[in-house]
Amino acid sequence: MSELELTLTEAGAGQPVLVLHGGAGPGSVANLVEHFAADSHVLAPTHPGWEDTPRPEWFTGVDSLAVTYLDLLEDRDLSEVLVIGSSFGGWVAAEMAVRDRGQRIGRLVLMGAIGPEIPGHTVRVPGGGGGGGAPQGRGPSPAALATMRAYAGTSMNDPKLLRRLARVRTPALLVWGEQDQVVSPEFGRAYAAALPNSRFEVIAGAGHIPTREAPEAALAVIDGFLGR
Template sequence: MNLRPHPGLDIPLVDTGAGDRTVLVLHGGAGPRGVEPIVEHFAPHARVLAPTHPGWAGTPRPDWFAGVDDLAVTYLDLLEDEEAHDVLVVASSFGGWVASEMAVRDRGARISRLVVLDGIGPDVEGHAISLPQPPPGAPGPDPADMAALRAYAGPRIADPKLLRRLARVRIPALLIWGEDDVVVPPEFGKAYAAAFADARFEVVAGAGHVPHVQAPAETFALIDEFTGRA
């Protein structure tokens, strides 16, 4: 299905599964395929909503829709329109930034728990974001997807105000990091987690920037324990 929150703005939305709880899944730079394991994990027992950010996977992005705040407000509106409460948000990489901005702005208290997987967003001193470059001849991220990421994220690919804002987020948060992440190392993740009022930080050995793909058993065990499904 497609959302149309504004004229000229269409957002593809996976709406699958069924259950008492709603899980919102937000993808990172790899696009919607990068979070398919998360959608598949939750769909048997929850309603899962997984939008494609405008600009990814060939979707149009209007020029005026150009900030992380645009995404955060749009997805909060989605939860309101769906009358969703007690929402678990699970977000990867760039999606973690969007999810964090949602939590900061969630005046309707629709989000109850937050899981961030190797998220970007805050400006952490000494840890500039380094988007990975594939080896010569190897497939890399879609250039159009990366252009969309930069349009939302800005030249620094970070928001220097975000860390201070996160102290206002009272919901429990779980931040999971791949031990070998070269985009945002675990030290970045520790600073990210420390900015929340109630956050737990976990490192997954043998994983990089997408632990739910590279070490799914360990990653989902942490998530299930955090959400009470262990």
């Protein structure tokens, strides 16, 4: 952590919540931060390289982000942390859960998450790459896409992740938009099936970021999972 300048937004007080944005940047999860800040202590980092934040040349790979955020939880001595990851941020959250030897994570919410290699499914990144652009708008900027590839590579997946998820016992909720054109609900079902203690929910009429496109329905599902 001392060698990396981390941009971190904090809001609210209470149980800790870590919100991890996807390729579209911090603005795409702003309503999640606002929602949980009402009764929780929300930490919302900007992944290095997004929004003109510095990313050292050596800082590559999704594992670098996962370890950095686990270090953040350890440095703050946070436990029973709710980790919510959207899209690319969901991949980071999943990699955190795989590596959470200190059992810092209490609950996991993955929303339209990418990460594992699932046969027959490709990631269709808006703006190009990963098998074709997805016509859903408000996707990553060209600069964000370049940064995401520095972490995720051109394949946008990790062929080892699906098997590693079998060891994750953290209660998990996977939330998918019915009309997600980046990663299909079938991809999400396979993702959820790899996690031993998971639930899978589809949000009718929503696309890749359900909390932005159908916020009332998506947030109600997440709150129900958490017993809020």
